[in-house]
Amino acid sequence: MTDTDTTDQVESIAAAIDAVVDVVARAAPEIRSGLPGRRVAAEGQNPSGETQMAADVFADDLLCERLGALDGVGTYASEERETAVDVGSGVSVCVDPLDGSSNLEPNAAMGTIVAVYDGPLPAAGRDIRAAAYVLYGPITTMAVAREGSVTEYVIHEDADYDVLTEDVRLPDDPTVYGFGGRVPHWVEPFEAFAADVESDPSLKLRYGGAMIGDVNQVLTYGGIFAYPTLSNAPEGKLRLQFEGYPVGYIVEAAGGASSNGRRSLLDVEKDDLHARTPVYVGNQELIDDLESRFAE
The missing domain is CATH 3.30.540.10 (Fructose-1,6-Bisphosphatase, subunit A, domain 1)
Incomplete structure (x- = not known):
């Protein structure tokens, strides 16, 4: 070429x-x-x-x-x-x-x-x-x-x-969070992480049932959105090609981070058009904390 x-x-x-x-x-x-x-x-x-x-x-x-x-x-x-x-x-x-x-x-x-x-x-x-x-x-x-x-x-x-x-950036001081999935199905690493987030007085719950609405809250106020791995759905609910990749790309371009619990969503590879993935997006420090729980 x-x-x-x-x-x-x-x-x-x-x-x-x-x-x-x-x-x-x-x-x-x-x-x-x-x-x-x-x-x-x-x-x-x-x-x-x-x-x-x-x-x-x-x-x-x-x-x-x-x-x-x-x-x-x-x-x-x-x-x-x-x-x-x-x-x-x-x-x-x-x-x-x-x-x-x-x-x-x-x-x-x-x-x-x-x-x-x-x-x-x-x-x-x-x-x-x-x-x-x-x-x-x-x-x-x-x-x-x-x-x-x-x-x-x-x-x-x-x-x-x-x-x-122009040049939308996640605020440095996060203030919102939104977590999907039924709480009884959260796995232990995420349950422990969520408990710490929920006990932080600087963070407020914002969850509306449409991922894009919740992600937009994170872009606006800083924080974290998650549709996690679940005990009855290890790959979560969201589709990688249609939701995971684009949302990860947008949040990373805005100075945040994305993860499937272990690596950037953009580094997850699957060979099915409709493959699912756990999705975690938000401020870098929150994603780092989240990943550390799954690494333990």
């Missing part, structure tokens, strides 16, 4: 990332406006055995159509589909179309997660070139990580979007 080939490839990937981010941002108001009439279960389950909501299918179909039509996107994969879809030539895009769709019924926060990989799927964590999430909260925002930096945008109802914060 020549230097020119390398430059052309880098520029091609950068252009594809720009296009993916633009499509996701501009699709967000349409996804959000389509939620009220789709708060019911769809027929069937996703590949992880979870009941699909009509909103999951709607968001997935919309994103597959829009992202799959982009020049520079070669593969589209979704939590809602068993296999990846060949849509052309270029980067691989993995999507969780509606993270936290179980929050539709109580009308709580949810989001969309996107990861762009330079490699075939299932990709390795170090193949990720950009990641983003949209948060459907009181306002619609989007966090985008690429080239070691995170930018936060506000997305307007007309599908335009503006920069809110």
Whole structure:
């Protein structure tokens, strides 16, 4: 490969990332406006055995159509589909179309997660070139990580979007935590770590049932989010390609750390598109403490 080939490839990937981010941002108001009439279960389950909501299918179909039509996107994969879809030539895009769709019924926060990989799927964590999430909260925002930096945008109802914060960084003094999974199923190392966190008066519980909402709290206030390994689910609940890698990439780009309990999420390797992983993300010192418990 020549230097020119390398430059052309880098520029091609950068252009594809720009296009993916633009499509996701501009699709967000349409996804959000389509939620009220789709708060019911769809027929069937996703590949992880979870009941699909009509909103999951709607968001997935919309994103597959829009992202799959982009020049520079070669593969589209979704939590809602068993296999990846060949849509052309270029980067691989993995999507969780509606993270936290179980929050539709109580009308709580949810989001969309996107990861762009330079490699075939299932990709390795170090193949990720950009990641983003949209948060459907009181306002619609989007966090985008690429080239070691995170930018936060506000997305307007007309599908335009503006920069809110450049170079987002986790605050040095963490103040929030959120832990998933049923407490009786927590394993001893995590149970001991959680007890120490919960006894720290400087940390407050923030857990809303949609990972992206909880991760956004960590990015905003500093702290830790975990969906841990469980006695009845050693690999946890979250999917590596669709949730673990992109969230780890975003938090690390914002100066934090990620882990599966022993190493960075980006260094975890699995050969199944829908493989699961424990997820721990947050301030470095909290992740270091967490990993030390599993090393004992």
